Amino acid sequence: MDTNNIISPENLVYAKPELMNDNHMHYCPGCSHGVVHKVIADVIMELGLQEKTIGIAPVGCAVFAYKYLDIDWQEAAHGRAPALATATKRLLPDRMVFTYQGDGDLAAIGTAETIHAANRGENIAIIFINNGIYGMTGGQMAPTTLKDMKTSTSPDGRNVQTMGNPLKILDMLALLDGVCLATRTSVHTPAAVKKTRRMIRLAFENSMAGKGTSIVEVVSTCNAGWKMTPAAANDWMVEHMFPVYPIGDLKNI
């Protein structure tokens, strides 16, 4: 069959979501951020919330998220995205407000804001990208870094005696009464991407329904920080990250 016969709108199976614009993304090749951006754009289109969504961008690699998705954005100070989201949602309760944060932002400098926003049961969705490292600043150790994992500030591996244990912040958040959804997903295979899409959709619906705080943790790769190829980083994540951060729902009410 001639390829010109296939390329027509009625045969379209998959395309870049319309909400994602043509700006070249600054992420490294193979970075999980791009996939999650696409999923968020897709879900917002599906729910018809283009004009009603306000995203809160973090500090970290996703600091420029506002350049790539055509929705309203605010840029928070480092770690303060849940606080800014609280204000936004309370002032404009008919909007869908979500934060997009990495592990250095949410689990280190922003721990207090995250826990208290969740404890108050603010009607926001938190998308948490956990790759166990500070990606933007050059691969330093984060609270979520695995035991014995080598980073630029723990070159001999993370020693739990002196540097502490990997912080399972989602498990902590799931205990709080204000949280209605705490789930862990990944985006390394097509099936995982579809699962993440379902959970992000549920989180956004919870935000609009006023059910409480929803947290979707996406266990991700940082192939540049981990010093691997993107495909090898996915395999490493399955082998090493998943035993510590198991995929699945911790809370879904």
Add this chain to the structure above:
Amino acid sequence: MAKVKGYVEVNTARCKGCNLCVVACPTDVLELQPREVNDRGYHYVYMKNPDECIGCANCGYVCPDGCLTVYRKKA
């Protein structure tokens, strides 16, 4: 059984040659250009075996940069 024919359109300027779509493809259709590069110096992806494509869109789902548009038609 009706045979399904697929086609993957690549936005070569946007592709960063991360190879994730090549790994995700179940029928070994895609490959990175061995010599050609785009304006940013990345070896972008192309359809090495276009006849094998079934239009499953696995490549599209895992592509971090949204470079791939997938079409499918019954032959």
